[in-house]
Amino acid sequence: MDVFEAMRARHSVRKYLDKPIPADVLAELRTEVDTCNQEGNLHIQLVTDEPGAFDCAMAKYGSFSGVKNYFVLAGPDDDGLEERAGYYGERLVLLAQTLGLNTCWVGLTFSKKKAHIEVGPGEKLVMVISLGYGATQGTAHKDKPMEKLCRAEGGMPDWFRRGMEYAMLAPTAINQQKFCFTLEPDGKVKAEALKGPFSKVDLGIVKYHFELGAGPENFAWA
Ligand SMILES: Cc1cc2nc3c(=O)[nH]c(=O)nc-3n(C[C@H](O)[C@H](O)[C@H](O)COP(=O)(O)O)c2cc1C
Numbered sequence: 001m002d003v004f005e006a007m008r009a010r011h012s013v014r015k016y017l018d019k020p021i022p023a024d025v026l027a028e029l030r031t032e033v034d035t036c037n038q039e040g041n042l043h044i045q046l047v048t049d050e051p052g053a054f055d056c057a058m059a060k061y062g063s064f065s066g067v068k069n070y071f072v073l074a075g076p077d078d079d080g081l082e083e084r085a086g087y088y089g090e091r092l093v094l095l096a097q098t099l100g101l102n103t104c105w106v107g108l109t110f111s112k113k114k115a116h117i118e119v120g121p122g123e124k125l126v127m128v129i130s131l132g133y134g135a136t137q138g139t140a141h142k143d144k145p146m147e148k149l150c151r152a153e154g155g156m157p158d159w160f161r162r163g164m165e166y167a168m169l170a171p172t173a174i175n176q177q178k179f180c181f182t183l184e185p186d187g188k189v190k191a192e193a194l195k196g197p198f199s200k201v202d203l204g205i206v207k208y209h210f211e212l213g214a215g216p217e218n219f220a221w222a
Contacts, residue, residue, distance in 0.1 A: 006097035007169050007209055011138025013102035016066035019133045021048065025099050032095050033071070036088035042075035043123055044088065045116075046131075053115035053128065062109030069131040070106075072117050077124035083193075085126040086204020090170065093129060094208075102134030105171050105205075107198050126201060141175045143168050152183040159218040160189070166213025167206040173198035179206050182222075189214075190222040 001009065021029075026048065033044050047053070047070050054067035071092055073085040093103045107127040119125050150156075150164050160183055167181065178196035181189055191210065193203040207221075 001098045001100075003094050003098060003212060004166075006094045007166050007212065009137065010093065010097045010103070010169070010171075011140060012104040012171060013134035013136060013138045014062065014064045014067075014104050014130070015135040016068070016102070016130070016132035017135055018066060021069060021101065021132065025101070028099065029092070029096065032092060036091060040075070040084045040088040042073070042081075042084060042088055043118070043120060044074070044085075044092070045072040045118055046070075047072060047116045050116050053110050054130065055114060056111035058109045059111070064104075064106075064109065064130065066135070067130045067132065070110075070115070071129040071131060072115065073126040073128065074117065074119050074123050075126070076122055081124060082126055082198070082200035083204040083207075086201040086206075087208045088204075089126075089129055089201075090205040090208045093171075096131055100133070101131055102137065104130045105173070105201075106130055107173055107201070127198070141171075144177050149177060149179065150181040150183075153185075156183070157218075159214045163189075163210040163214030163219075167210040170202075170206045170209040172202040172205065176202070179203055181206075181210060184222050186222075187219065188222040189219050 033046050051068050054064045073089050075081050096103050146164050176196045178194040178199045180192045191207050193199040
């Protein structure tokens with residue numbers, strides 16, 4: 001499965017099988033975590049064999065079960081932290097999907113107290129992403145119409161439409177899709193987060209999908 005197939009196949013999965021992740025798969029994920037931390041100035045951690053974070057009423061109410069592995073998204077507490085966490089977190093989500101694993105972004109329905117989280121001085125926790133072999137592959141989310149999610153006065157080039165198609169496949173908090181992509185007159189693309197819970201994290205996620213779909217060689221961010 002390549003990253004384009006991964007974007008199409010990925011859906012949130014909240015129930016996991018009792019099946020350990022092989023050492024070579026974990027090693028590949030850890031290498032990518034290190035790269036993301038370096039490129040994105042982040043402090044992402046991969047926690048394995050740790051059931052505490054999802055052993056709480058909120059997680060059960062949110063129908064999570066069998067979660068023993070998760071990424072912790074944290075980093076320097078600056079203005080861009082949430083968007084960077086979204087962008088690089090989704091890069092890890094899509095790698096996990098290509099490796100046959102399933103995931104779910106989790107901002108609320110886990111135990112911050114019990115989770116094994118390292119937050120250094122001047123750093124902040126953003127959220128976690130559950131990881132494992134899903135009991136199912138999840139289901140596709142509902143979409144807003146594309147014209148409600150973007151503006152392209154004077155017509156939409158193919159690369160922009162492809163970017164939008166992949167952006168719409170991305171996960172957003174409570175499936176809110178509170179984002180807007182605008183094709184500017186100079187050909188650059190402006191991506192904005194609208195008002196909503198975690199919409200800055202969503203923005204990083206949808207920008208990662210848009211870049212892959214549109215092809216980074218076809219445009220620049222405004
Ligand atoms: C930033 C963010 C935070 C989320 N927080 C939670 C959460 O706390 N609990 C939960 O069950 N799902 C959470 N989700 C998963 C969304 O509900 C899910 O991505 C959305 O409904 C779209 O479905 P899909 O991921 O299957 O495409 C979160 C997703 C994102 C992107």
